[in-house]
Amino acid sequence: MVSRNRATDVATTRRTVQKAALAVAVVFLLVGILGFIPGVTTHYSTMTFAGHHSDAKLLGLFQVSVLHNIVHLLFGVAGIAMARTASAARLYLIGGGAIYLVLWLYGLVVGQDSTANFVPLNSADDWLHLVLGLGMIALGLLTTRRTADRV
Structure with missing residues (x-):
């Protein structure tokens, strides 16, 4: 017979989702900072x-602009703030993942040379946004799953 303490399970879940949100937020901050470093970019x-005329590429692969880097920094700051509570951390991961899936679709629909490509985005960005969106949603869901109490 396994005895489980529901309060301990909930506290562990909270810590896990908060740590996941914090880790994602730190990566966004790092990416935002690296986007402003010559050589890395x-x-x-x-x-x-802003706009598709920026030829700057983070790690020589992902097209960036000042606006793009600022968005990464703001997303990181938001994640750090939202990692303070389990419910906000979950919202950050799932909601942020949904935003990145929309951004992935936007990148597929909008031409790379279009004036609507104001972020800017290239193919590498598009596919990274797909993986990032799915990954963030999975983290938000998997780190807050409720486990059935065993009798």
Whole structure:
């Protein structure tokens, strides 16, 4: 017979979802900072504030602009703030994942040379957004699953 303490299970779940949200937030902050570092970001001198004309690429792969980097920084700050409670951390992961799935679809629909590509996004960004969106949603759901009490 296994005895489980529901209060302990809930506390452990809270810590897990909060740690996951905090880890994701720190990665966003790191990416936002790295986007402003020449060398880590190739073609740094071509970076524009916004728009598809920016040829700057984080790690030589992901197209970035000043706006794109700022969005990453803000997403990181929001994640740190929301990691303070389990419910907010869950919302950050699931809601943020949904936002990234919408951004993935937006990137697929909007042409890379279109003026609507104001973030800017390239194919590498699009597929990263798919993985990121699915991963964040999975983290939000899996770290807050309720386990059935065993009798």
